[in-house]
Amino acid sequence: DQQVKQNSPSLSVQEGRISILNCDYTNSMFDYFLWYKKYPAEGPTFLISISSIKDKNEDGRFTVFLNKSAKHLSLHIVPSQPGDSAVYFCAASARLKAWGNGNKLVFGAGTILRVKS
Amino acid sequence: EAGVTQFPSHSVIEKGQTVTLRCDPISGHDNLYWYRRVMGKEIKFLLHFVKESKQDESGMPNNRFLAERTGGTYSTLKVQPAELEDSGVYFCASSQDLYGPTETQYFGPGTRLLVL
Numbered sequence: 001d002q003q004v005k006q007n008s009p010s011l012s013v014q015e016g017r018i019s020i021l022n023c024d025y026t027n028s029m030f031d032y033f034l035w036y037k038k039y040p041a042e043g044p045t046f047l048i049s050i051s052s053i054k055d056k057n058e059d060g061r062f063t064v065f066l067n068k069s070a071k072h073l074s075l076h077i078v079p080s081q082p083g084d085s086a087v088y089f090c091a092a093s094a095r096l097k098a099w100g101n102g103n104k105l106v107f108g109a110g111t112i113l114r115v116k117s
Numbered sequence: 118e119a120g121v122t123q124f125p126s127h128s129v130i131e132k133g134q135t136v137t138l139r140c141d142p143i144s145g146h147d148n149l150y151w152y153r154r155v156m157g158k159e160i161k162f163l164l165h166f167v168k169e170s171k172q173d174e175s176g177m178p179n180n181r182f183l184a185e186r187t188g189g190t191y192s193t194l195k196v197q198p199a200e201l202e203d204s205g206v207y208f209c210a211s212s213q214d215l216y217g218p219t220e221t222q223y224f225g226p227g228t229r230l231l232v233l
Binding site: 002004034036041042043044045046049089091103104105106107108109110 | 121123148150152157158159160161162165173175176208210212220221222223224225226227
Protein backbone atom coordinates (compact mmCIF):
# COMPACT_ATOMS: atom_id res chain seq x y z
CA ASP A 1 0.00 0.00 0.00
CA GLN A 2 1.74 3.13 -1.24
CA GLN A 3 1.12 6.00 1.17
CA VAL A 4 2.87 8.62 -0.96
CA LYS A 5 2.12 8.73 -4.65
CA GLN A 6 3.68 10.65 -7.48
CA ASN A 7 1.41 9.81 -10.37
CA SER A 8 3.44 11.46 -13.09
CA PRO A 9 6.52 9.37 -13.92
CA SER A 10 7.97 12.16 -16.02
CA LEU A 11 7.53 15.82 -16.91
CA SER A 12 9.10 17.86 -19.68
CA VAL A 13 9.16 21.67 -19.65
CA GLN A 14 10.85 24.43 -21.56
CA GLU A 15 13.64 26.42 -19.97
CA GLY A 16 12.29 29.53 -18.28
CA ARG A 17 8.81 28.13 -17.81
CA ILE A 18 7.23 26.81 -14.62
CA SER A 19 7.64 23.18 -13.55
CA ILE A 20 4.90 21.77 -11.33
CA LEU A 21 5.46 18.42 -9.68
CA ASN A 22 2.61 16.82 -7.79
CA CYS A 23 2.38 14.45 -4.87
CA ASP A 24 -0.56 12.84 -3.07
CA TYR A 25 -0.58 11.08 0.27
CA THR A 26 -3.07 8.90 2.08
CA ASN A 27 -1.85 8.82 5.69
CA SER A 28 -3.47 11.63 7.69
CA MET A 29 -0.78 11.23 10.37
CA PHE A 30 1.85 12.72 8.07
CA ASP A 31 2.75 16.19 9.33
CA TYR A 32 6.02 16.98 7.61
CA PHE A 33 6.73 16.87 3.91
CA LEU A 34 9.93 17.15 1.94
CA TRP A 35 11.13 17.27 -1.63
CA TYR A 36 14.42 15.71 -2.63
CA LYS A 37 16.22 16.00 -5.95
CA LYS A 38 18.32 13.16 -7.30
CA TYR A 39 20.85 13.13 -10.11
CA PRO A 40 21.97 9.82 -11.67
CA ALA A 41 24.48 7.86 -9.56
CA GLU A 42 24.03 10.26 -6.65
CA GLY A 43 22.01 10.19 -3.48
CA PRO A 44 18.88 12.30 -2.97
CA THR A 45 19.59 15.92 -2.09
CA PHE A 46 17.24 17.82 0.19
CA LEU A 47 15.47 20.62 -1.62
CA ILE A 48 12.66 22.09 0.46
CA SER A 49 10.24 21.06 3.19
CA ILE A 50 6.94 22.12 4.70
CA SER A 51 5.24 21.48 7.99
CA SER A 52 1.56 20.64 8.10
CA ILE A 53 0.85 23.86 9.98
CA LYS A 54 1.73 25.81 6.85
CA ASP A 55 0.29 25.81 3.36
CA LYS A 56 3.22 27.35 1.54
CA ASN A 57 6.97 27.50 1.83
CA GLU A 58 9.24 29.34 -0.54
CA ASP A 59 12.98 29.17 -1.11
CA GLY A 60 14.29 31.04 -4.11
CA ARG A 61 12.95 29.48 -7.28
CA PHE A 62 11.31 26.64 -5.34
CA THR A 63 7.91 26.81 -3.67
CA VAL A 64 6.05 23.96 -2.04
CA PHE A 65 2.29 24.15 -1.56
CA LEU A 66 0.37 21.92 0.83
CA ASN A 67 -3.37 21.25 0.66
CA LYS A 68 -4.14 19.19 3.76
CA SER A 69 -7.81 18.69 3.02
CA ALA A 70 -6.94 17.20 -0.35
CA LYS A 71 -3.85 15.43 1.00
CA HIS A 72 -1.92 16.95 -1.86
CA LEU A 73 1.30 18.86 -2.21
CA SER A 74 3.09 20.34 -5.15
CA LEU A 75 6.52 21.70 -5.95
CA HIS A 76 6.77 24.72 -8.23
CA ILE A 77 10.04 25.63 -9.89
CA VAL A 78 10.13 29.05 -11.49
CA PRO A 79 11.91 29.67 -13.77
CA SER A 80 12.99 26.18 -14.71
CA GLN A 81 16.63 25.71 -15.71
CA PRO A 82 18.34 22.85 -17.56
CA GLY A 83 20.28 22.07 -14.37
CA ASP A 84 16.97 21.27 -12.69
CA SER A 85 16.68 18.14 -14.81
CA ALA A 86 16.68 15.29 -12.29
CA VAL A 87 14.39 12.88 -10.46
CA TYR A 88 12.28 14.59 -7.81
CA PHE A 89 11.07 12.61 -4.82
CA CYS A 90 8.26 13.62 -2.53
CA ALA A 91 8.62 12.32 1.03
CA ALA A 92 6.54 12.48 4.18
CA SER A 93 6.91 11.68 7.84
CA ALA A 94 4.66 11.47 10.88
CA ARG A 95 6.70 13.42 13.40
CA LEU A 96 4.20 13.77 16.18
CA LYS A 97 3.20 10.13 16.05
CA ALA A 98 6.81 9.04 15.85
CA TRP A 99 7.94 11.31 18.68
CA GLY A 100 10.86 9.64 20.33
CA ASN A 101 10.70 6.68 18.01
CA GLY A 102 12.38 7.87 14.88
CA ASN A 103 11.55 9.95 11.89
CA LYS A 104 11.47 7.59 8.96
CA LEU A 105 10.60 9.09 5.61
CA VAL A 106 8.01 7.57 3.29
CA PHE A 107 8.86 8.30 -0.33
CA GLY A 108 6.97 8.44 -3.57
CA ALA A 109 8.34 6.71 -6.67
CA GLY A 110 9.73 9.93 -8.11
CA THR A 111 9.08 12.14 -11.13
CA ILE A 112 11.71 12.60 -13.82
CA LEU A 113 11.90 16.27 -14.77
CA ARG A 114 13.48 17.26 -18.07
CA VAL A 115 14.05 20.94 -18.71
CA LYS A 116 14.69 21.62 -22.38
CA SER A 117 16.86 24.53 -23.42
CA GLU B 118 32.30 19.35 6.00
CA ALA B 119 32.31 15.84 4.54
CA GLY B 120 28.95 14.41 3.59
CA VAL B 121 27.58 10.93 4.11
CA THR B 122 29.85 8.37 2.49
CA GLN B 123 29.05 4.82 1.50
CA PHE B 124 31.22 1.91 0.49
CA PRO B 125 31.34 0.17 -1.88
CA SER B 126 29.68 2.20 -4.61
CA HIS B 127 28.84 -0.98 -6.52
CA SER B 128 28.73 -4.65 -5.62
CA VAL B 129 27.96 -7.61 -7.84
CA ILE B 130 27.59 -10.95 -6.06
CA GLU B 131 26.06 -14.33 -6.68
CA LYS B 132 22.97 -15.58 -4.98
CA GLY B 133 23.83 -17.14 -1.65
CA GLN B 134 26.89 -15.00 -1.03
CA THR B 135 27.33 -12.43 1.70
CA VAL B 136 27.73 -8.71 1.21
CA THR B 137 28.47 -6.00 3.75
CA LEU B 138 27.67 -2.38 3.05
CA ARG B 139 29.19 0.44 5.03
CA CYS B 140 27.96 3.93 5.80
CA ASP B 141 29.85 6.79 7.42
CA PRO B 142 27.46 9.50 8.52
CA ILE B 143 28.21 13.18 8.79
CA SER B 144 30.36 13.77 11.84
CA GLY B 145 28.28 14.53 14.91
CA HIS B 146 25.05 13.13 13.50
CA ASP B 147 23.47 10.79 16.01
CA ASN B 148 20.72 9.62 13.68
CA LEU B 149 21.53 7.17 10.94
CA TYR B 150 18.99 5.68 8.54
CA TRP B 151 19.14 2.95 5.92
CA TYR B 152 16.84 3.01 2.90
CA ARG B 153 16.58 0.91 -0.23
CA ARG B 154 15.34 1.59 -3.75
CA VAL B 155 14.43 -1.44 -5.81
CA MET B 156 13.90 -1.45 -9.59
CA GLY B 157 13.48 2.32 -9.87
CA LYS B 158 10.55 2.34 -7.50
CA GLU B 159 10.08 4.34 -4.32
CA ILE B 160 12.81 4.62 -1.74
CA LYS B 161 11.83 2.48 1.23
CA PHE B 162 12.89 2.81 4.85
CA LEU B 163 14.81 -0.09 6.36
CA LEU B 164 15.91 1.01 9.82
CA HIS B 165 17.01 3.86 12.05
CA PHE B 166 19.80 4.12 14.60
CA VAL B 167 20.12 6.71 17.32
CA LYS B 168 23.79 6.52 18.20
CA GLU B 169 24.41 2.79 18.57
CA SER B 170 20.82 1.83 19.39
CA LYS B 171 18.28 0.55 16.88
CA GLN B 172 15.35 2.91 17.22
CA ASP B 173 13.15 1.48 14.49
CA GLU B 174 13.82 -1.57 12.36
CA SER B 175 10.31 -2.04 11.09
CA GLY B 176 11.43 -1.82 7.47
CA MET B 177 13.96 -4.65 7.54
CA PRO B 178 12.70 -7.23 5.01
CA ASN B 179 13.75 -10.39 6.86
CA ASN B 180 16.39 -11.89 9.09
CA ARG B 181 18.89 -12.15 6.26
CA PHE B 182 19.56 -8.46 6.86
CA LEU B 183 21.67 -7.42 9.84
CA ALA B 184 22.57 -3.84 10.65
CA GLU B 185 25.05 -2.68 13.24
CA ARG B 186 26.40 0.60 14.45
CA THR B 187 29.08 -0.15 16.98
CA GLY B 188 30.29 2.89 18.87
CA GLY B 189 27.63 5.06 17.34
CA THR B 190 29.76 6.12 14.38
CA TYR B 191 29.73 4.20 11.13
CA SER B 192 27.16 1.53 10.34
CA THR B 193 27.24 -1.71 8.40
CA LEU B 194 24.41 -3.55 6.71
CA LYS B 195 25.06 -7.21 6.02
CA VAL B 196 22.98 -9.35 3.72
CA GLN B 197 23.50 -13.07 4.28
CA PRO B 198 22.71 -15.04 2.20
CA ALA B 199 21.85 -12.66 -0.63
CA GLU B 200 18.84 -13.37 -2.83
CA LEU B 201 17.97 -12.03 -6.28
CA GLU B 202 15.28 -9.71 -4.87
CA ASP B 203 17.86 -7.96 -2.71
CA SER B 204 19.22 -6.17 -5.77
CA GLY B 205 18.77 -2.44 -5.63
CA VAL B 206 20.35 0.75 -4.41
CA TYR B 207 20.97 1.01 -0.68
CA PHE B 208 21.06 4.53 0.68
CA CYS B 209 22.27 5.71 4.02
CA ALA B 210 21.17 9.01 5.52
CA SER B 211 22.10 10.88 8.67
CA SER B 212 20.63 13.75 10.62
CA GLN B 213 21.53 15.79 13.63
CA ASP B 214 18.43 16.88 15.46
CA LEU B 215 15.64 14.31 15.74
CA TYR B 216 13.35 16.54 17.75
CA GLY B 217 13.97 19.80 16.00
CA PRO B 218 11.44 21.28 13.60
CA THR B 219 13.92 21.33 10.78
CA GLU B 220 15.54 17.92 11.02
CA THR B 221 16.87 17.14 7.60
CA GLN B 222 18.19 13.78 6.52
CA TYR B 223 21.28 13.97 4.33
CA PHE B 224 21.77 11.07 1.99
CA GLY B 225 24.87 9.31 0.80
CA PRO B 226 25.45 8.37 -2.85
CA GLY B 227 24.20 4.83 -2.32
CA THR B 228 25.57 1.35 -2.91
CA ARG B 229 24.30 -0.37 -6.04
CA LEU B 230 23.89 -4.07 -5.28
CA LEU B 231 23.30 -6.61 -7.98
CA VAL B 232 22.66 -10.22 -7.01
CA LEU B 233 23.03 -12.69 -9.87
